[in-house]
Amino acid sequence: MPNKKLAIFTATGCRACENAILDIHYQVSSLARFADIAFWPYVSGSQWKDLEAEDRLDVCFFSGAIRTGADREAALKLREKSRIMVACGACAAFGGMPGLINLPQGSTERGQLQQTTDKGQQSPEDGKPELPPLEPGVSALSQIVKVDYFVPGCPPTQNFLWAAIQSLVCNGQSPARISFAAARLPEAISQAIASGILPPGGTLFAGEKAVCASCSRVKEEKRFDAYKRPYEAYESSGRCLLEQGLVCQGITTREGCGGLCTAVGQPCRGCFGKAEAVFDPGAKMVSAIGSTFDSEDAAEISALVDDFVDLAGTFYRYTLPTQCALLSKPSKD
Amino acid sequence: MKNMTFEPLRWQEDPVRVTVFDDPEHPQAYFQVTAPRDMGRICKGRPVEELPRILTMMSPAHHLVSAMALDRLFGVEPPPMALNMRQALLQTHVFRHHLRKLYFLISSRQNPFQIHRKGGSRGAIQLFPPHFLDEIMHHEALSQEAATILGGRCDHPLSAVTGGVSRFLKEGYYHRLSEIAQFCLAFANRLSEFFRDAVFGDGKLLDGFQNLRIEPMASLTLSKKDGNVVLTDSLGKEKDRFTPDMMFKKIDIYTASWTREPFACIQGSSENPGGKTGDMFHSEFPVPNPHFLFVGPLARLNSREALESSLAEEERQRLIEALGPFPHFGVVAAYWALVVELLQAAEKMNGLYVEEKLTGPAIRTIPSEIGEIGFAALESPQGLIYHHYRTDKRGIVEEIEILGTRTVNNALRCLLTQKAVESAPFREQAVKETQNRIEISLLPF
Numbered sequence: 001m002p003n004k005k006l007a008i009f010t011a012t013g014c015r016a017c018e019n020a021i022l023d024i025h026y027q028v029s030s031l032a033r034f035a036d037i038a039f040w041p042y043v044s045g046s047q048w049k050d051l052e053a054e055d056r057l058d059v060c061f062f063s064g065a066i067r068t069g070a071d072r073e074a075a076l077k078l079r080e081k082s083r084i085m086v087a088c089g090a091c092a093a094f095g096g097m098p099g100l101i102n103l104p105q106g107s108t109e110r111g112q113l114q115q116t117t118d119k120g121q122q123s124p125e126d127g128k129p130e131l132p133p134l135e136p137g138v139s140a141l142s143q144i145v146k147v148d149y150f151v152p153g154c155p156p157t158q159n160f161l162w163a164a165i166q167s168l169v170c171n172g173q174s175p176a177r178i179s180f181a182a183a184r185l186p187e188a189i190s191q192a193i194a195s196g197i198l199p200p201g202g203t204l205f206a207g208e209k210a211v212c213a214s215c216s217r218v219k220e221e222k223r224f225d226a227y228k229r230p231y232e233a234y235e236s237s238g239r240c241l242l243e244q245g246l247v248c249q250g251i252t253t254r255e256g257c258g259g260l261c262t263a264v265g266q267p268c269r270g271c272f273g274k275a276e277a278v279f280d281p282g283a284k285m286v287s288a289i290g291s292t293f294d295s296e297d298a299a300e301i302s303a304l305v306d307d308f309v310d311l312a313g314t315f316y317r318y319t320l321p322t323q324c325a326l327l328s329k330p331s332k333d
Numbered sequence: 334m335k336n337m338t339f340e341p342l343r344w345q346e347d348p349v350r351v352t353v354f355d356d357p358e359h360p361q362a363y364f365q366v367t368a369p370r371d372m373g374r375i376c377k378g379r380p381v382e383e384l385p386r387i388l389t390m391m392s393p394a395h396h397l398v399s400a401m402a403l404d405r406l407f408g409v410e411p412p413p414m415a416l417n418m419r420q421a422l423l424q425t426h427v428f429r430h431h432l433r434k435l436y437f438l439i440s441s442r443q444n445p446f447q448i449h450r451k452g453g454s455r456g457a458i459q460l461f462p463p464h465f466l467d468e469i470m471h472h473e474a475l476s477q478e479a480a481t482i483l484g485g486r487c488d489h490p491l492s493a494v495t496g497g498v499s500r501f502l503k504e505g506y507y508h509r510l511s512e513i514a515q516f517c518l519a520f521a522n523r524l525s526e527f528f529r530d531a532v533f534g535d536g537k538l539l540d541g542f543q544n545l546r547i548e549p550m551a552s553l554t555l556s557k558k559d560g561n562v563v564l565t566d567s568l569g570k571e572k573d574r575f576t577p578d579m580m581f582k583k584i585d586i587y588t589a590s591w592t593r594e595p596f597a598c599i600q601g602s603s604e605n606p607g608g609k610t611g612d613m614f615h616s617e618f619p620v621p622n623p624h625f626l627f628v629g630p631l632a633r634l635n636s637r638e639a640l641e642s643s644l645a646e647e648e649r650q651r652l653i654e655a656l657g658p659f660p661h662f663g664v665v666a667a668y669w670a671l672v673v674e675l676l677q678a679a680e681k682m683n684g685l686y687v688e689e690k691l692t693g694p695a696i697r698t699i700p701s702e703i704g705e706i707g708f709a710a711l712e713s714p715q716g717l718i719y720h721h722y723r724t725d726k727r728g729i730v731e732e733i734e735i736l737g738t739r740t741v742n743n744a745l746r747c748l749l750t751q752k753a754v755e756s757a758p759f760r761e762q763a764v765k766e767t768q769n770r771i772e773i774s775l776l777p778f
Contacts, residue, residue: 012368014390015346016488019433023470023477023487041341043437045772048340068368070348097390101374128591129352129363154390155488229728231382231407231495233699264485264492265499269386309729313379317387 004058004169006031007039007051007078011071012098012138013064016155017089018042021061021165023158034170035059039078048077057082059168061151065091065098065321066139070132079145084168084198088161090154090271092141093204095321097154102137102320102327103312140322142331150204154271154318157257160205167193167205184214184256206256210275211268215250215259217241225294227307230267241267242292247314251288252281269317280325282315337764343772344437347594347739351771353754362754362771364747366594366739373733381406381707381728382495388720389489391737393426393480394713395720400493402720406707407495407700414693415497421510421685422483422490423711427678428517429476430714431630431671434776435524436469438538438668441773461531472520479513479682482506497697510686514679521679525648528672533655539665545756545774546663547748550625551599552632553584553741555712562710562717564599564626565636569660577710580719580736584626597741599624625744628716629778630670635660645677664749667777674714703728716741742778749774 010018022043031037038054039046051057060082066072079085090096141147151164163185184207185193192199212219219240228234228245241248241262248267250259254275261268274281295301316324322331340350348368354361376387382403389396397419404411411419439461477487482502484490492498502510532538549567555577556563562580564573575583585600637659640646652669653659661667685691708721715738723732753774757767 010348012348014392016390019488022433023474041343042345043343043440045343045768047768067371068348070367097375097387098371101371103378127354129354129365131365131591131593132367134369229380229382231403231700231728236500236696260486261491263500266386266485266491266494309380309727310378310383314383 001171004035005038005054005056006035006169007057007060007082008037008043009039009041009060009062009064009074009078011062011064011074011092011141012067013089013091013096015042015063017061017063017092020155020158020161021088031165031169051077051081054081059084059086061086061088061164062141063089063092065096066135066141066144067098068132068134072135072144073132075141075144084148085141085145086149086151086164086168087141087147088151088164089156090152090273090318093147093150093152094273094319094323095138095140096318099138099140099319099321100313100317138321139329140331143321143329144332146332148201149199150202150206150273152204152206152254152272153257156205157260160256163190163193164205167199171196184258204254204273206254206272208276209255210278211250211253211255211257211259211262211272214255214257215240215262215268217259217262219243222288222292223294224292225304227304229309236265241265242289247285247289247308249281249285249315252278252284252315269314271318273319274323281319281323282312283325285315286311337767339768339771342768342775343441344434344776345772351750351754360754362747362751363591364743364750364775365592366743367592369593370737370739372735376730376733379730381703381722381724381730384720384722384730384733385493386489386491388735389491391735392713392715393484393488393490394423394711394715394718395735395737396484396490397423397493398709398711398713398718398720400495401709401711402707402722403495404707405709406704406722406724408702408704409496409698409700411497411698412693412695414691415696417685417690418483418498418502419493421682421691422480422492423713424678424681424685425476425480425483427674427714428521428682429473429480431675431678432469432473432476432524434671435528435668435675436466436473437776438532438773439469440466441769441776442538461527465527468520469524472517475513475516479510479517479686482510494697496700497695499696501696502691507686507688507691510691514682514686518679518683521676522644525644525672525676528669529651533665533669539668539773541770542664542773544663545749545752546661546666547745547752549660549662550627550745550748552635552660553626553628553717554633554636555710555717557638560710562719563636565632565660567660569635569637577719578708578721580708580710580721581734584736586740592743594743595740596743596747597626597736598744599626625748626741627745627778628738628741629667630674630714630716631661631667631777632716633712634666634670634673640673640677642677642680644680645673648673648676664774664777671777713738745778746775749778 039051060078087093186208189199189203217238217240222243224245226245234244246267249270250268253268253270254272256272278284293301322328335355337353342349347366350365352363385396385399388399480487485492551567552565554563561574562577566572583600584597587596656666710719719736721734725731750771753771757770
């Protein structure tokens with residue numbers, strides 16, 4: 001079987017996803033046994049003309065959000081050339097943290113927004129090179145082109161990256177290190193990977209349930225009478241953070257990380273996106289937290305609600321452009 | 334005149350392109366950052382205690398400096414164990430960052446994926462022993478494992494919080510960390526020998542780069558003695574020393590129409606009546622080159638302070654012996670500075686990865702009130718960084734100013750790109766070689 005042709009690219013982002021690929025158990029170079037890396041500008045210096053010279057690519061791992069006209073153009077070019085397009089990381093999959101700029105700003109800041117947006121669209125000065133125009137907001141890859149698979153996470157965990165690579169690039173032939181990943185993937189998908197069959201289109205390389213299902217913290221009764229912010233005192237024991245009054249999004253977030261953040265004593269912020277059964281993670285969080293208030297006194301509840309800060313920026317930390325029902329744009333499915 | 338565009342560029346963390354207006358006599362190269370980072374807009378309106386988790390997106394060092402700024406904002410002093418854990422995490426990332434850059438350099442003339450290709454690497458120039466790249470990546474993975482233990486996650490750590498760190502280490506981690514530190518130190522030693530023999534000596538890897546250097550520039554570092562920011566002039570003499578909160582009173586920020594990254598320069602230099610325009614920037618920036626700044630490993634060595642770690646200090650002396658006394662502004666010296674700091678980081682990891690330093694009765698100090706102003710500076714792997722926050726009474730971010738290495742080194746990257754293009758032979762015919770030259774020049778900064 002001929003080697004597959006692979007592209008790896010980051011639009012506007014921090015390169016952590018590409019570094020995560022580079023770091024897959026220090027065996028990245030062994031990828032060359034299964035794939036010809038036809039376009040990886042970050043590591044092998046490929047140029048756009050190298051991509052144009054290729055007839056067809058098999059798989060493209062696309063990271064980063066769409067912020068500029070150049071990002072949009074890159075997404076369209078890579079989609080056109082690639083048989084399989086993978087949104088790799090929270091920015092490509094959901095818009096990521098850069099997507100927070102889509103939140104409506106106050107009047108003073110709106111002026112700044114306008115200035116920033118227009119800067120690249122001014123006519124270039126004489127004798128100076130142009131810049132690609134800025135998009136009016138940040139979009140996820142799936143809002144620009146059709147995406148076949150998603151590897152969520154900020155950055156994606158190595159196990160799920162391996163699972164995606166083994167499944168899409170190596171046809172199940174690579175030296176697999178996916179036992180952790182396979183245990184968390186939906187059964188049909190892990191079986192497809194193990195037998196070298198492509199998983200169904202639209203598959204997310206992550207679990208189905210919520211992070212709480214794999215978080216090691218002890219859950220007793222999700223009721224609290226005080227809201228706490230992470231700088232305040234809370235138990236360093238293994239008790240559920242939500243039960244201690246911290247806003248932890250484990251209940252709405254898709255599992256797969258194994259509770260990485262909660263294991264470090266930090267509440268989940270939802271970088272794997274919403275769980276399968278959740279429609280809107282923010283709405284679900286409001287409903288979940290509301291139902292856990294340990295009070296029936298309206299004044300007490302009102303005072304408790306007043307303590308909460310920046311709900312939109314917390315509940316949609318990684319997903320505002322795609323998963324906020326009120327603000328998101330449709331995807332290109 | 335033929336114009337050339339190099340996009341994307343290898344190994345650059347930002348979306349960048351180089352546009353060359355190629356007059357045969359006076360080519361003009363523009364190093365353009367094409368997308369904004371928008372960090373101010375992302376962070377405004379967020380609860381301030383969330384900033385270390387948000388700014389970790391910029392780099393692990395930004396996560397750490399953000400937690401330090403929060404310590405000041407909330408008026409708390411972290412326990413010694415937490416400070417050691419943060420320092421250990423920082424040194425791990427210095428090791429990891431520098432090792433990755435050296436990996437990129439070593440693989441620059443040879444396809445890093447070649448050795449595993451069917452048919453092997455026959456025909457390729459053998460610049461390094463087979464599987465050497467795998468060995469580097471193995472140690473990269475070890476440092477990555479240590480960073481995950483200390484930071485919770487590797488690339489976007491989250492363990493540093495207001496007043497300390499968010500959790501104790503598990504019992505089994507102490508032994509593993511100590512093992513990793515020993516492996517990393519042994520490998521750093523081997524790698525430095527390899528670089529001395531095969532790269533800085535008669536090696537071919539940096540052939541043609543020996544004379545590639547920028548005009549002398551000022552540098553900005555953090556003093557190890559008093560924690561103040563030190564401004565060193567282009568001749569290597571201390572010109573100013575100030576507390577970190579004075580940063581934006583001493584440093585000016587300029588913007589240009591052709592890049593989305595601003596430039597930093599010494600304040601007041603724009604008023605210098607005799608100031609001649611920089612070679613590269615023409616009338617765009619009314620400052621001469623010596624008033625631009627740079628930060629990073631070479632800037633730190635240019636401050637001429639002796640290093641505390643013995644192996645690193647020996648390597649620094651070898652650099653002086655080979656290239657002459659500091660300051661240096663060349664590409665070869667910049668790579669050598671990475672090797673010196675790699676050794677230093679490995680030695681520090683050995684000193685810090687011990688149970689006594691990473692255990693203690695408390696992991697963090699709980700604040701009793703919210704302040705309004707927080708700031709901190711830190712020597713990150715890429716160079717000095719600075720954060721400044723102002724919040725309202727509820728601790729919601731109203732104003733945020735960040736001086737990152739991307740801004741401070743922007744002028745340096747532009748000037749270096751210009752030099753690399755000017756000195757590239759037959760650039761119109763050898764486009765790939767010109768691109769390679771630009772990429773290798775920019776990598777160590």
